[in-house]
Amino acid sequence: MSALDDNLTKLGGYLDRFRAYGIPNRIAGQDVAGSGGVFQTHTPVDKSVICDVAHGTAADIDKAARAAAAAFADWRDMPAKQRCDILIRIAEGIEARAEEIALCECWDTGQTIKFMSKAALRGAENFRYFADQVVRARDGQHLPSPTLMNVTTRVPIGPVGVITPWNTPFMLSTWKIAPALAAGCTVVHKPAEVSPLTARLLVQIVEEAGLPPGVLNTVNGFGDEAGKALCEHPLIRAIAFVGESRTGSLITKQGADTLKRNHLELGGKNPVIVFEDADLDRAMDAVIFMIYSINGERCTSSSRLLVQDTIRSEFEAKLVERVNRIKVGHPLDPATEIGPLVSKEHFDKVTRYFDIAREDGARVAAGGTAVGTEGYFVRPTLFTDATNDMRIAQEEIFGPVLTSIPFRTEEDALHMANDTAYGLTGYVWTNDLTRALRFTDCLEAGMIWVNSENVRHLPTPFGGVKASGIGRDGGDWSFEFYMEQKHVGFATGQHKITRLGAS
Numbered sequence: 001m002s003a004l005d006d007n008l009t010k011l012g013g014y015l016d017r018f019r020a021y022g023i024p025n026r027i028a029g030q031d032v033a034g035s036g037g038v039f040q041t042h043t044p045v046d047k048s049v050i051c052d053v054a055h056g057t058a059a060d061i062d063k064a065a066r067a068a069a070a071a072f073a074d075w076r077d078m079p080a081k082q083r084c085d086i087l088i089r090i091a092e093g094i095e096a097r098a099e100e101i102a103l104c105e106c107w108d109t110g111q112t113i114k115f116m117s118k119a120a121l122r123g124a125e126n127f128r129y130f131a132d133q134v135v136r137a138r139d140g141q142h143l144p145s146p147t148l149m150n151v152t153t154r155v156p157i158g159p160v161g162v163i164t165p166w167n168t169p170f171m172l173s174t175w176k177i178a179p180a181l182a183a184g185c186t187v188v189h190k191p192a193e194v195s196p197l198t199a200r201l202l203v204q205i206v207e208e209a210g211l212p213p214g215v216l217n218t219v220n221g222f223g224d225e226a227g228k229a230l231c232e233h234p235l236i237r238a239i240a241f242v243g244e245s246r247t248g249s250l251i252t253k254q255g256a257d258t259l260k261r262n263h264l265e266l267g268g269k270n271p272v273i274v275f276e277d278a279d280l281d282r283a284m285d286a287v288i289f290m291i292y293s294i295n296g297e298r299c300t301s302s303s304r305l306l307v308q309d310t311i312r313s314e315f316e317a318k319l320v321e322r323v324n325r326i327k328v329g330h331p332l333d334p335a336t337e338i339g340p341l342v343s344k345e346h347f348d349k350v351t352r353y354f355d356i357a358r359e360d361g362a363r364v365a366a367g368g369t370a371v372g373t374e375g376y377f378v379r380p381t382l383f384t385d386a387t388n389d390m391r392i393a394q395e396e397i398f399g400p401v402l403t404s405i406p407f408r409t410e411e412d413a414l415h416m417a418n419d420t421a422y423g424l425t426g427y428v429w430t431n432d433l434t435r436a437l438r439f440t441d442c443l444e445a446g447m448i449w450v451n452s453e454n455v456r457h458l459p460t461p462f463g464g465v466k467a468s469g470i471g472r473d474g475g476d477w478s479f480e481f482y483m484e485q486k487h488v489g490f491a492t493g494q495h496k497i498t499r500l501g502a503s
């Protein structure tokens with residue numbers, strides 16, 4: 001049996017349960033039907049229906065928010081060590097079901113098993129990392145003044161909403177939910193409507209690990225209905241959101257009346273800048289990895305290549321050769337490097353840019369075509385002869401599509417790198433240390449790697465500037481979002497209190 005057949009057989013077993021029971025909402029530890037009925041979720045591999053999914057509405061969000069509010073005090077006050085143990089058991093549960101999570105994620109989203117098996121384990125790592133932080137999450141400072149002993153402490157903000165997108169949905173959900181739970185918050189999760197499978201697995205795993213009912217609630221549904229209701233709900237204190245920039249701005253508006261705290265992780269049009277003095281072989285590998293892995297459906301992807309004109313011809317020629325050799329295929333085949341795009345809507349969006357590139361005067365140097373009609377497959381694509389003002393250089397395509405733009409000087413490169421609405425990541429390839437220092441200092445991005453692809457280290461801050469987001473995750477930054485600072489001043493009883501109405 002081939003590895004693909006083997007994976008398909010295993011997947012069949014895992015999908016049976018989804019087919020038989022569909023995906024209900026999970027509220028206060030109970031399966032609850034969606035008050036809007038059901039909708040169907042499809043696989044982008046062959047467009048077939050996977051299962052029915054609860055169509056959650058504002059009424060379901062209300063139930064879930066009440067459940068999260070009711071569970072909050074006990075979860076907040078549970079001894080930290082006990083909470084930590086539950087988070088560790090969740091990590092173990094994810095590890096035990098990592099294969100199931102990865103296979104279901106691939107079928108639901110079109111992501112390849114090559115990358116999703118690692119993403120599932122990264123979900124466990126997120127829980128382990130934040131489990132380690134639980135015990136000191138409430139720690140504060142001692143700031144004495146001559147007449148007061150001032151202390152600070154942190155307290156969890158309350159029930160929070162987590163709204164996630166469809167690209168690597170399991171990993172991203174755990175990245176938000178793990179620190180929220182570690183902080184002592186309860187959660188209502190609204191997964192993306194096109195990728196609901198692994199959110200169901202997560203809620204099963206956390207309950208089996210002993211998370212009390214109501215601490216994590218999952219409501220499926222659409223953004224402008226369930227998502228909007230979550231942002232507007234008065235019992236929800238904050239929204240952790242990952243998704244498109246224009247949705248981020250809706251999240252802000254929808255939360256205004258209830259004064260929501262929002263953390264927004266949004267889109268990107270990230271530059272990778274390759275100078276002539278760089279290690280060009282390593283730069284080539286990283287350029288390819290950062291746009292063609294994970295189907296290019298990755299917020300941190302380097303979708304703009306800025307390459308120095310002196311090395312451009314040779315670099316682009318080698319790039320074309322490599323891009324043409326990337327294997328597009330069934331996402332459950334371990335040899336596949338690119339699977340289908342997540343949905344028809346997204347496939348239509350990405351393929352439109354093949355025409356836009358030509359209309360705007362760029363050259364399609366590789367790809368630029370769909371593959372078959374069975375699913376939403378496209379060839380990895382490279383646009384050359386582009387300028388930074390073209391739509392293919394300014395708009396987030398969010399697929400395996402790279403736009404290459406030449407530059408002459410360091411100043412040109414910096415100007416182009418910053419000349420975009422976004423500012424999530426930047427990647428700089430040079431062996432000139434002082435140039436790297438100058439360049440990174442002026443590059444407008446929340447995260448920058450020098451001579452490296454994106455290598456995530458969980459204690460470091462994750463987030464973007466400009467239209468790429470507001471706020472940071474990672475390390476203690478996550479707790480800053482999910483917790484409130486509290487100051488208490490204890491007087492020593494000696495200071496003079498100004499007396500009014502006493503004379």
Ligand code: NAD
Binds near residue numbers: 228251266396468
């Ligand atoms: P999206 O904004 O369309 O949807 C994300 C989530 O928001 C979904 O659950 C959706 O139902 C919900 N939503 C939509 N409208 C809403 C509304 N009015 N109120 C509340 N919720 C609403 O994004 P997508 O297409 O699912 O995901 C792709 C985008 O996510 C890309 O732009 C990508 O760059 C971004 N992303 C960013 C990061 C990051 O860390 N910066 C990480 C991954 C993805």
